[in-house]
Amino acid sequence: MTHESVLENSVTKHIYFFGHNQADGRADMKALLGGKGANLAEMNWLKIPVPPGFTITTEVCTYYQKERSYPPGLEQELLENLARVEKIMGAKFGDTENPLLLSVRSGARASMPGMMDTVLNLGLNDRTAQGLIKRSGNARFVYDSYRRFVAMYGDVVMGLKPESKDEEDPFEILMERRKKARGITYDVELTVDDLKALVADFKAAIRERKGQPFPEDPMEQLWGAVGAVFGSWQNPRAEAYRRLNRIPDDWGTAVNVQAMVFGNLGDNCATGVAFTRDPATGERVFYGEFLVNAQGEDVVAGIRTPQQTTLAGARQWAQSRGMPEEERKRSFPSLEEVMPEPFRQLVGIAETLEKHYRDMMDIEFTIQDGKLWMLQCRVGKRTGPAAIRMAVEMVEEKLITKEQALLRVEPDALNQLLRPVFDSAAKKKASPLAQGLNAGPGAATGRIVFNAPDAEAWAAKGEHVILVRTETSPEDIRGMDAAEGILTARGGMTSHAALVARQMGKVCVAGCGTLEIDYAKRHMQVKGRTLREGDWISLDGTSGEIFEGQIPTRPSEVLQVLLDKTLKPQEAPVYQRFAKLLGWADEVRRLRVRTNADQPDQCEKAIAFGAEGIGLCRTEHMFFEGDRIDAVREMIMAETAEGRRKTLAKILPYQKEDFVGIFRVMAGRPVTIRTLDPPLHEFLPHDAKTQAALAAKIGKTPEEVKARVESLAEANPMLGHRGCRLGIVYPEITEMQARAIFEAALQVESEGTPVHPEVMIPLVGYVRELEEQARIVRRVADEVMKKAGKKIAFLVGTMIELPRAALTADEIARVAEFFSFGTNDLTQTTLGLSRDDSGSFLPTYLREKIVSYDPFQSIDASGVGQLVQIGTEKGRKTKPNLKVGICGEHGGDPLSVGFFHKVGLDYVSCSPFRVPIARLAAAQAVLRER
């Protein structure tokens, strides 16, 4: 078989072999073999040393989930592949003289780190252990491996692993008990006899708890482990992870069965994880961590603090923690120092892999008796800034194209470059509490919580929290998502906390060893100080520093260049990469990007971020400023159109001034101004005191004010007297707003600045509504322009935010000069779902997978999106060149932007800070289409 011919394999093949620089599979077969299996195969083709093994396909997983049994023929296939492994390794599975041990690992199409189960050292029993002792001459290693295996098997296959973190693992309890009895602290202090006794203890615990013995038969062990890995696809952690990462349930996982190699055979053994570039910063340096005499899981689990692979990295690491070089050399030497030959080989493999995959790779390796084995390689996770840096630099290195670079960066990652950093003056004054690893860049301030459920609960109440854990585990994901930042006492840059935080774009300081956390007392101690739940701390995820209290933040480098102009572009490499990438995005994208802004300063920001116009200027926000609200309230209290007109005249100069400011900043870019939208009761005071004050101001009795407030109260304000319904009943309001817009536009134009106002009528359901409101707007525009003796071009359009508007868009387009989908309200009406009230059941819906994501965050493509599509098609049937945009929150959501591109909208509009995200997402949409 060749690398090219692997696809000719029969479709009924269930197991794919790899080993000896040959494989049945390939890197592009991830759907069938999972990421791990496909890359193990590929590494064989690249002649990289990989322990031989085989991959049971994801199709078997899907079959197993459905049928609760294996497809016919699988057993025979497994035996044949096992024989091939045995042949290469020169050992036999279950053999008492020269036993082959196996690892059994999950491997899904998408990486789901730590989510599913793994069993190592499989094949050990009392008899094979004796054989292995004979062959290795290392009883301690064998019993250590044996006790690990029995515990893992008990946890994973026989289900003794506690569901919640409140319970302790039964095997850990036994471990601790024995260490206590022996008066020792560390695992390594356990003797061979201790380990042997532990194996017996563990087996007894299994029999006691499960009523059945630990299986001594290696073949039974193997099938048990395979079934457990397939079963782990459905465990709650894995399901939660898939939900969060939108991985379909029917993908399934593959199972990789591989000959064991051992990093724990002695001091010329090691195991480690490395990245071909720095995953935190993106810098082009080889970066890795390892542990001598350890098994792979030890590194990721963060139980011991790992050493650095390169000498330079190790020195820097020690420096940042103030560790003397002597101590470093003694306790934390680099791999480069302790095993120079495997190190050189590792660096070479890293180069091969990066060139081959054209991406930064995350690799796992084990050194057994000085021989390097690669256990896994995959595209490495990275922080947002790192992703941007790598993408841009790889283009410069001609490793990838601009288009590939654009697809390499999650649009949301751009947000990390805009995140505030600590104000350096304030930070200097603050005394650092401790130093950890800079695992997730950015600055975060929040109140301490010590477990994930608390993080979720506090955040739901609007608190900013920092989740502090000894170490994190997959159970903590939702809590990590809710926190501003994550701080752990143990684990390295490749620990669970670091990996997940980077992926989420969270600030994270990991492995801060000076931290002592007492979950029960809900406090932590560090250098003699005690911080309790609820106390404020600040994390600098870029430097790894931890501070007590709140530290004021200041704008990021990008913001200093773009907004504050305190930094010149040429002094700001991060900004340069940011700008370069977005420049490429702008060359590619078809969708225009506007912003939702209603104040000149917001407009300035948005323009700096690349906004090409305003897609939504809400006029009502201006109503609350200063004492304008008094005039607004007086207007609402007026009993006649005449009375309203009189008070509206007071509001007019304010509105005009607002628009003047905006038109000046926008300098000729289109400005879409929405006429008054919220129900009038939102402007009135609801407490007796303010009502009395208002009454006094406008010469009414408090009872009259109260009566008006009550008369305006609504059962369902969302579906009530708002939007254009206000302008229909009170046309004088629309008149005043139109007057303000056109007077402002004429004034700014007379200053020499071009203006492009677009007046947008909200909540239209019937074309007649738009007709009426457009008539008023055009009449006022005529009047104002006639008076000024000058004409400016403008548009009158409408929001499409009711299902009826989308369904009758062909009629509405007869009058509308543009459409803008208001997907917030369209979501509320299409789903019959009040955003304010959904909190009582949406969490259940997400948990029970009734919905796969919050429809207010990403557009519900099949429902709300269908209406967007219908509305766009019908609108353009009437007016082929109708300009169509969207100005709901979804305008800044990458997934939604992709949808809007596909539907063929002209622009999206989002909040200023999400403009870069929308630009990149829009470019990706084009590239994904190709």
Add this chain to the structure above:
Amino acid sequence: MTHESVLENSVTKHIYFFGHNQADGRADMKALLGGKGANLAEMNWLKIPVPPGFTITTEVCTYYQKERSYPPGLEQELLENLARVEKIMGAKFGDTENPLLLSVRSGARASMPGMMDTVLNLGLNDRTAQGLIKRSGNARFVYDSYRRFVAMYGDVVMGLKPESKDEEDPFEILMERRKKARGITYDVELTVDDLKALVADFKAAIRERKGQPFPEDPMEQLWGAVGAVFGSWQNPRAEAYRRLNRIPDDWGTAVNVQAMVFGNLGDNCATGVAFTRDPATGERVFYGEFLVNAQGEDVVAGIRTPQQTTLAGARQWAQSRGMPEEERKRSFPSLEEVMPEPFRQLVGIAETLEKHYRDMMDIEFTIQDGKLWMLQCRVGKRTGPAAIRMAVEMVEEKLITKEQALLRVEPDALNQLLRPVFDSAAKKKASPLAQGLNAGPGAATGRIVFNAPDAEAWAAKGEHVILVRTETSPEDIRGMDAAEGILTARGGMTSHAALVARQMGKVCVAGCGTLEIDYAKRHMQVKGRTLREGDWISLDGTSGEIFEGQIPTRPSEVLQVLLDKTLKPQEAPVYQRFAKLLGWADEVRRLRVRTNADQPDQCEKAIAFGAEGIGLCRTEHMFFEGDRIDAVREMIMAETAEGRRKTLAKILPYQKEDFVGIFRVMAGRPVTIRTLDPPLHEFLPHDAKTQAALAAKIGKTPEEVKARVESLAEANPMLGHRGCRLGIVYPEITEMQARAIFEAALQVESEGTPVHPEVMIPLVGYVRELEEQARIVRRVADEVMKKAGKKIAFLVGTMIELPRAALTADEIARVAEFFSFGTNDLTQTTLGLSRDDSGSFLPTYLREKIVSYDPFQSIDASGVGQLVQIGTEKGRKTKPNLKVGICGEHGGDPLSVGFFHKVGLDYVSCSPFRVPIARLAAAQAVLRER
């Protein structure tokens, strides 16, 4: 030209002539000639004596509305047609010797009685008047006609008619002033000189008010009148009428110009209105009213109490008012007695017309010097009962087919046969206050109001009102619509009040001469008693009696047969016709008709009315009965699923009992039961006292109860935690309801009664919601049936009441076994319109014609209806035989039923009392399709 060839006329023809038993037009050209013009033409073809004239088409009206000018060539055409009239009449328009006078009347495609303007006696000026005096030898007649003409012209053409009823007509003021000055009471007492002076006064008033003189030139008068009639199409009364009757604005009106004939030339002259059958009861008798020596408008305006045409009718009329035969003969002789020859001729013409038109005709006639002229004929308006009687009897007479009969009855008319009548015992005890004409059948009780705006305002507050007026006019329409009944002091069976009330199906007693109304004092006096605004009165519209106070009502004849069984069908002719018509409807209709009912007695009623199943059984109504609400509240207060299950167990027996009762009554007809729908806060008490009582009952503190009530409060309950969202979060509720349904079904089946339960899940937006709820229902069904050792068939389906559900109906149909459109909620969400809150702007929307009708009353076909269509099509794409129904309020609205038929639904479901309406509407939908 022949009757058959008229359609060959060129399309550019603007004027259609008629006269001398020939015409350019025909009865089926109503769209072009208006109803009046088309029928005037047709009567010529039938050789019925009609004063010659011509019709200016509705197309000219449309042209005139748009261009504010007439189409080219119109003037020439008019002159040619005028010449033909002059030739037939042997008189000349504007001639000073032998002047021809003209009437100018509007005539739209649909009858709009009294809505538009009319000018009579046109052509008079000081010189033609002299000519006419010479030829007629009747100066009084000429000056009476002249003063009428000047006043009409001033009012209609020159716009002096006051807009509101608060102002008085300037010509009436002058009239009254002159009568006062002369010390006389009645118009007839005015002398020739008085009338002559009035003409001068009137002209002076015109010049003074309008700054221009009354036009003496007859041609100028003619064009002025034509323009005024065209203009009257846009007057507010006409617009209001069209809105109420859903007549398109672009139909326009025609103008009929016709030679004047005079009913006011002396005592051998008369004018009258007649019906070929009794319009109130439908009985096959010639029925009419007339006035001697009067002009046509006098009869309709109700100013004088008219006489009866037939002797039998006159005797009956007198008898019912206790008038001695002597007095009747003297003051109110019949036409049969005073002008026997024209009467015979009139009866003959009536027969000819009814046979020709195959319908009851409403005719206007004038007798000039003993010669009968027909001024108009049209299909006559009738009460609901009369419509049914005529339709059924005309089939029996073989005048029309069953299908025609079905189309003759407005479905809503059936409702009039179900309306309560007064309890006869209570009515006997009540002393009749007075007697009027039985102008609109039925019994009504309400509080007195004296003007239309009050009627509207009081009704809006939920009051039952009786509108009492001296006479009504088109301005009163909305007030009449709001009132339970209408009582007038003047006018006959053909007065405005009587006509409109019949059309609206309102109870009406007209022409109660003993009533003295004082609008200013807001009271009325009758036989020495004074009744004030707000006092209760009762009207028997079937007998014409008026009673003081409230009289209890009892069921109508139909209800006595169907529900009370106190009357045998053979003793109930009204019931027999009702049943016969609905029997025919059942033969024709394709849509099934179900009912919305949740109690056994409602189900019984619905079955009696022909319901074929239950389309919506709301389970929550049962929750409020007796002390069940305590258990429900305890359930809501429970903190855990376990706690809820415990209290739900208390509710289970109640629910089961309810369903047992319903299944028994429905006896094998399908019963669609909806699971819990309203938000839980609807069940909790909101006042402190009841909260405290509840707290005591369930062992909680009042604060806990209050806190729970507050935690359940929602910003937009309509879009909140309700419908299946309850069952998803609290699956134990669905479980309990399913258990109650299936236990009840099994019990009733074991009694020998078949059962067909259909479980309906409300507010589904995502197919996963339905999946989850259906899974629970089916699991419980399995359990219950296994336990009982018996199986029954059942369905699980869903309501489609959210736009998303309709848009993704193809997915939902994978799970649903039936759909039922909940058009109430679908209207709220599709239009973003809260039914509870729309009162603040929907009236403006109707007034401003933003919407042409209330979308909660008749389905919004282009928006909500589009979703019904999409949902049905998509649902059936997945499941071709999917049963699809509708169970919103629209299920009983004829217009909506027609729409649902067209879309292809299987059934509609409505409240029990609307079942007959839906049956007829469903049949009409089939017939209209043919």
